[in-house]
Amino acid sequence: MMSATMRRIQLPVLRALSTAAAEAAVESSTPEKIVASVLFERLPVVVPKIDxxxxxxxxxxxxxxxxxxxxxxxxxxNKSNTRGKGDYQIEYTPAPRITEADKTNDRKSLNRALDRRLYLLLYGNAYGAPSDKPVWHFPEKVYDSEETLRKCAESALHSVLGDLSNTYFVGNAPMGHMIFTRGEDAPDLPSFKRFFFKSQVIAKDEFNVGKCKDFVWVTKDELLEYFPDQAEFFNKMIIS
Known part of the structure; x- marks a missing residue:
């Protein structure tokens, strides 16, 4: 059995060894950025048509x-048929499933594809884009000093919308991630990891989207057209 004196001696030694190992791991690790992206979606407004x-x-x-x-x-x-009869009559005309935004293919409007999920895409500068050219991407932010990676994702969406009172983040863990490595054909591009978080629209049909050159609200099928190289990944990650 270990004596109390030996425990007092070994505990500081273990702490010193663990600290030295952590510092060595940090020094030996290659600097790699982490990017938090937000898959901001609007849920279906009407029930989809039955197959x-x-x-x-x-x-x-x-x-x-x-x-x-x-x-x-x-x-x-006969008794049940005569129950509840009156002189009143309710005239009800359901709203059309096909809106004006559907007819004009207005992808800036949330009032379209009411039986599908819509996702927000931005057109502008994104981390890791070649030659800093504007590309289509999700709201994102490079992880800096936030408490958690989800806080970083919230900050990314806040910088675009300006207010998160009509949003809801689904869970604390990311729904997927992508790893980008420096290739021989593009040695100037950095290596980084992009983590995707899901957030949903709550009781709102219009947002003032900023900090980008353009934006669209698209369905899953339309979204895959904007990312032909990552279409297989997004097709598996996004369930709609």
Whole structure:
């Protein structure tokens, strides 16, 4: 059994060894930036249309159940039919599923593709872009001194929208990440890791998007057209 004196001697030694190992790891590690990106989405506003196959099955299921449903006496049915009748009449016309923004393909509007999820894309300077040319990208920020990586993602979205009161971040962990390494064809580009966080629109149909040259709200299929090289990755990461 280890004595108390030996414990007092070894504890400072262990602390010194762990500190030295951490400092050596920091010194030996290559400087690599970390970027927090935000997948800012608007959830569907209306219920998507039922697939024809699902609709046919529901029709078949209803007719099958009608064959074996419970039969009620005619007296009971007559009483239920006369209940709740009045002189009032409610006229209701549902709003159209196809909006004016759909007809004009206005991708700056949130009032389009009401049965799909929409995602915000920015056009401007992005970290790691070749020759600092403007490209399409998500709201992002290079991790600096924030407490957590999610705080960095919140700061990235705040710099674009100016207010996060109508946003909701889903979880504290990123939903995916990409690793960019310096290649022989582009030795000047830095190596970095990009982590994606999901945030959603809450009770708002218009945002004043800034800090970019242009922006669009696109569906998943449209989003893949903006990133042909990473289409396979985004197709697996984004579930819609």
């Amino acid at each position: 024809p196959v699902v609709y046919a099955f529901q029709e078949f299921s209803f007719r099958w159940q009608q064959q074996y449903r419970r039969r009620y006496p005619d007296e009971f049915l």
